Amino acid sequence: MSTTVREVVVAQLRARGMTTVFGNPGSTELPMFRDFPNDFHYVLGLQESVVLGMADGYAQATGSAALVNLHSAAGVGHAMGNLFTAWRNRTPLVVTAGQQARSLLVGEPFLMNDRATELPRPYVKWSCEPARAQDVPAALARAFHVAMTPPRGPVFLSIPVDDWDRPADPGFDPNPRPLGATMRPDPYLAEALRSALDAAERPVIVVGAEVDRDHAFDEVVALAERHQARVWAAPLSPRCGFPEDHPLFAGFLPAARGPLREALTGHDLVLVLGAPAFTFHVEDEGPLLPPECSLFQVVEDADTAAWTPLGTSLVGGVRATVAEILTRSSPAPRPTPPPRERLPRVSDDVLTEALLLQTLADERPDASIVVEEAPTTRVAMQARLPFVRPESFFTCASGGLGHGMPAAVGVALARPAQPVVALLGDGSSMYSIQALWSAAREGVPVTFVVVDNGGYAALDGFAERFRISKPVGTSVTGIDYAGLARDMGCTGLTVRWPDELVSALRQAFASTVPTLLHVHVH
Known part of the structure; x- marks a missing residue:
């Protein structure tokens, strides 16, 4: 008896631990769930944007790609707002959507997604409708690797409704291949950063979401303490990258050029870890940094590094980069910056x-x-x-x-x-x-x-x-x-x-x- 595409995909998902499915099914998705496995968990959302949001939270909290199942064109359209958010969050998601039967695609059948792979762009890393039913498991394997490779993000697969019961490629191995994802920066630039950081008189560190995503929390704390450097949260950062009760924590940088420049005044080196330099919300004029202040950036995304307007960008993982700098950095003693001013407690007279x-x-x-x-x-x-x-x-x-x-x-x-x-x-x-x-x-x-x-x-x-x-x-x-x-x-x-x-x-x-x-x- 031949093995179907669905059976191979189920084995593949089980081997990757992707047994939780977030979805809102329609007619073109039902064959995917024939004989739904008892060890799988289907999390139902009553609207596709809710489905995407739940999967986003789940993937961020587990640190691994989550599986999402949406309904053809309309369902993907409903989910686009939170798909955009997942793209900005760098959340690894494997998003699947049903497509009409291949035998009907020569016409314009009801529920057909005429441009299935184009609809979710540009907010997915990869988008594919496999050319043959037998290619679905291989496309899913590629999708997982693309989603999990830094910078992580969502990917999209459009799967025709009649693919699931087709015979699978007998040569496909559903067991996952090892995935190496540690990114190390250029050693020459890493040494330049170490040297500049050691020589700086008043360095400051700006932390972004990648610090948390890359599990670099402790390393960044150690770096800040070794250099007695103030630490700011990057503008609009969606994760916590430094303990906000730490004496070196300075607060949250504003998302406007002038106020940000003012906050960084007095420093001669700015080290941005795991964030753009910088995310702004309102237009403003003037230079990006105070006079006589240099900038270094460590970021996993080469595109983000490319649009950074000045300074030196290292493309690599925050944790690996900071750990490497810590092994060799030896700064001269610096005075401890004054702590952040604490607000007095408010009274309980009015519910504010x-x-x-x-x-x-x-x-x-x-x-x-x-x-x-x-x-x-x-x-x-x-x-x-x-x-x-x-x-x-x-x-x-x-x-x-x-x-x-x-x-x-x-x-x-x-x-x-x-x-x-x-x-x-x-x-x-x-x-x-x-x-x-x-x-x-x-x-x-x-x-x-x-x-x-x-x-x-x-x-x-x-x-x-x-x-x-x-x-x-x-x-x-x-x-x-x-x-x-x-x-x-x-x-x-x-x-x-x-x-x-x-x-x-x-x-x-x-x-x-x-x-x-x-x-x-x-």
Whole structure:
């Protein structure tokens, strides 16, 4: 009896540990799941953007590629927002979508994706519709390797509906090949960086998401301490790359040229680790760096290094590069920079964002992970809720909304032993509210904290740059988020007053089911 394409793919996925499937199936995907294996887990999302977001969180938390199954053209279209976010997050995803039967593709059948491989571009590393059914397993093997090779990212496969029951190539081996992914920089440039860092009088380090993704947290701390260098978080970094309670931590660089240059004034060398140099959100004028300040960058993506406007870029892994520098660096003694100024605690008279974040910092379990999508609340979060461990903070690198709520579900599925907190804006929550149903269905005890300030308040503040007093379309009122949570199978609690906050948080953290706190802030 011949082995089918589906049977080989199942064996292949099992050998790679990819037995969790995130999906929202349609007619052209059903044959993929004939005789669905008992050791596989299908995580259902009620909308394709939710599916992508859950898979993104899961892949980031596991550190390995996650499998996503979408429905033809419309389903891929629904998922594009969070596919863009996965691209910016450098998240390894293998995204599959159904295609109409090959025998029908000469015409224009219903549900056909006419340009299947073009639709998800440019936000995938590789896109393929195999020429033959027998090529599907080999294409999947290539997709996994491409997704996992630095810089990591999503890939896409379009698979015709009638491929799954075709005979497989008898010569294909479903067992995975070893994947070597350690990237080391040019040794000449590494030595130039070491020499410049040792000779600098006032070096400063800027850390980005790659520090966390490359498991370089401890090495970067050791480097900063050896050189007594201030450490800034890169503008809009989506991960925690340095303990934010460390005496050398300086804070978060602004995403504007002038304020960033001012923050770096007084330093003679800037070392950017695992981040662009730099990500800006608003236009500004003037030089990138203060006078007489040089720049070195260590980044895994050659494209990012190529557009860095000045300085020296080393293309390689952060961990390998920093570890190599640590073996040979020997700087002269430097004075310890003054610590970052700490804000005084706020009073509990009024339920403000500052009080919410301060209380969340007090009450959340030590090992908890925070997934954030609350743009207006981010400043208060950075001031009041420090992250001090690797892989303890995730947010969206793209600026798109609708990622945080499903990503928290995916993180919780990947890390069942760690409490997960989703810190969400009221407006952004509505982009992917269906994720609450998936959280309830999967039984993951995520604490969803929805910060209700009555709309897209981040845009109100941003509008001032354009001298707009009140932009249109930013008011979002009259939604009972706790009621929505209850209707989807979660616990829903409403918090309107300061004296209700602590008890609500404690109830949520003690719960074994997903709980949403609808927090009205002033």
